[in-house]
Amino acid sequence: MKLKQIILATSLVFAGSAFAADVEVLHYWTSGGEAKSAAALKQIMKDEGYDWKDFAVAGGGGENAMTALKARVISGNSPTAAQIKGPSIQEWGQEGVLANIDEAAKAGQWDSVLPKVVSDVMRYKGHYVAVPVNVHRVNWIWANPQVLKKAGVDKMPTTWDEFFIAADKIKKSGAIAVAHGGQPWQDATVFESVALGVGGADFYNKAFVKLDQSALTSPTMVKVFDTLGKVKGYIDKDAAGRDWNLATAMVINGKAGMQFMGDWAKGEFAAAGKVPGKDYLCAAAPGTAKAYTFNIDSFAMFKQKDAEAQKGQVALANAIMSPKFQSIFNLNKGSIPVRSGVSRDKFDDCAIKSMDDLAAASKTGGLVPSFAHGMAVQSSTQGALVDVIAKFMNSDMSSKDAVTALAKAAKTR
Numbered sequence: 001m002k003l004k005q006i007i008l009a010t011s012l013v014f015a016g017s018a019f020a021a022d023v024e025v026l027h028y029w030t031s032g033g034e035a036k037s038a039a040a041l042k043q044i045m046k047d048e049g050y051d052w053k054d055f056a057v058a059g060g061g062g063e064n065a066m067t068a069l070k071a072r073v074i075s076g077n078s079p080t081a082a083q084i085k086g087p088s089i090q091e092w093g094q095e096g097v098l099a100n101i102d103e104a105a106k107a108g109q110w111d112s113v114l115p116k117v118v119s120d121v122m123r124y125k126g127h128y129v130a131v132p133v134n135v136h137r138v139n140w141i142w143a144n145p146q147v148l149k150k151a152g153v154d155k156m157p158t159t160w161d162e163f164f165i166a167a168d169k170i171k172k173s174g175a176i177a178v179a180h181g182g183q184p185w186q187d188a189t190v191f192e193s194v195a196l197g198v199g200g201a202d203f204y205n206k207a208f209v210k211l212d213q214s215a216l217t218s219p220t221m222v223k224v225f226d227t228l229g230k231v232k233g234y235i236d237k238d239a240a241g242r243d244w245n246l247a248t249a250m251v252i253n254g255k256a257g258m259q260f261m262g263d264w265a266k267g268e269f270a271a272a273g274k275v276p277g278k279d280y281l282c283a284a285a286p287g288t289a290k291a292y293t294f295n296i297d298s299f300a301m302f303k304q305k306d307a308e309a310q311k312g313q314v315a316l317a318n319a320i321m322s323p324k325f326q327s328i329f330n331l332n333k334g335s336i337p338v339r340s341g342v343s344r345d346k347f348d349d350c351a352i353k354s355m356d357d358l359a360a361a362s363k364t365g366g367l368v369p370s371f372a373h374g375m376a377v378q379s380s381t382q383g384a385l386v387d388v389i390a391k392f393m394n395s396d397m398s399s400k401d402a403v404t405a406l407a408k409a410a411k412t413r
Ligand code: GAL
Pocket: 028, 029, 034, 059, 060, 061, 062, 136, 264, 295, 296, 297, 373
């Protein structure tokens, strides 16, 4: 073989393996705080010699991302990993497209550093196919202390009665009481906090985990919709279609007083340089102080033919589980580490509260999965429930009609 040919052949081999060592990662972290968090993972992978191919699909809650993912998998061109969570991991497992990452799990002793409730969700038929990133709490209320002060609200509301008194005062002071984005997943995010606050953890579990018809059609559920209907009265008329981070920005800049949102909102406050306790306040949503709605982000790995790509998956999984990443990522994201062995030192008061409340709620039965964020039921059922809630938010549907529709939607499989 002539030298020129050899060089050509070798460079082709190298070109091939360089391409194979790409990790293509589908995610929907595109807001300020989210992008900063995702950047930490990109950096770690780059430091390890992998080329990060960003497959970011904008849209809070990830609905757009899931549509994009389906199209790619169906066309036989799966990304290396995708942000998938909860029962959906099982749904993708059943399609036969997920990769076994037991090797990484064994080396990293995932069985001992992860809570069993989490590691169970990451496995399909006993084998690890996904890696968890964090724990988000959904049942939060965020507030701007200056807006509260100006309105004469001296503390964060802890009950729904207190909440409506505070909301009235904020409205009277000229600010928007509740910052919200009228998108179905955001409607469902508020709804599930209202349901938890009004009905308690047992009711929540019966209705949204067990899909128990008697809980779904109970007078408590009517009260939940009544309360949600009242909350609706404190949202501004321009909320339709607004992204969640823009709603958070309204609280940050003092246009609005409060927002119901998971603690990814804290990522926005942090990215804006705001300090908890001083520039913004966090508290459990009214009536939910002893409960904790969890939402665990994770990445599922998709089968790859190429050995280099498989190595990339193991490297990605190891990076995600490393205490270093768990710390940097979660500080930016507003969530808390999912694994043990990560120092609490750098975390702020809201994160420490999340850690303590999570530990307390897991002992008292107050720990519930977020159905709005894909943790509780299969995706088709979730979609049907969310549709009803969005319809209620965008029409003059009565609470009773909403209850009937919700109970029917819960039978969707
Ligand atoms: C959640 C997700 C969070 C955050 C949020 C807004 O479902 O778990 O990580 O990104 O949506 O997109």
